[in-house]
Amino acid sequence: MAVSNALSTLRDVARTIERDWVSTSLASVEKDAGFTPTTKELTKAVWSILKTFLFTVIMLSDACLSTSVFLSPAPSLALTVLHTMSHLAFVISQFGGVSSLPGQGFQELKKTFYLALDVLAAEPPRAQAYVEQACIALSSQSAEGNVAFRKAKEAYTLSSIEQLVPVLSERCLKDWVWGACYP
Secondary structure, three states: OHHHHHHHHHHHHHHHHHHHHHOOHHHHOOOOOOOOHHHHHHHHHHHHHHHHHHHHHHHHHHHHHHHHOOOOOHHHHHHHHHHHHHHOHHHHHHHOOOOOOOOOOOHHHHHHHHHHHHHHHOOHHHHHHHHHHHHHHHHHOOOOOOHHHHHHHHHHHHHHHHHHHHHOOHHHHHHHHHHHHOO
């Protein structure tokens, strides 16, 4: 129960961070934008906080999933971790994302991401529900203005769906996955 509460709290904070991030002008700034020295320092501080929060999420999530992988609440915990990471996709993209390409990205992030997917894949109905929710969320964001944010979210979502394809029903693949991948 305490583990579930801790992960749920992290998810809620990540959701708030994501919502607040999208509403800032900093979210749509290009990397090479001409910042004033003050703005540059503020930007560095903001990204330092975001990175620290991501590392915290990863380390706690990995510890929670690793120790509870054989317990019944593990799929629920895995879902919470995946949703939390989804809210932080814009930060994760700064570390090379979650793709399984060797030598790229943040290894602890990938380990936690794939562990959560493995736990979820053990329960195909829950994996299918996750994919359906992720596809709905993806299509609802397609009209949002911030392209970099949207692309980071798409990359994260498609990477997670890709790993769950072996346990998805043909209907889920036709009704949800095809529509998310087609564009």
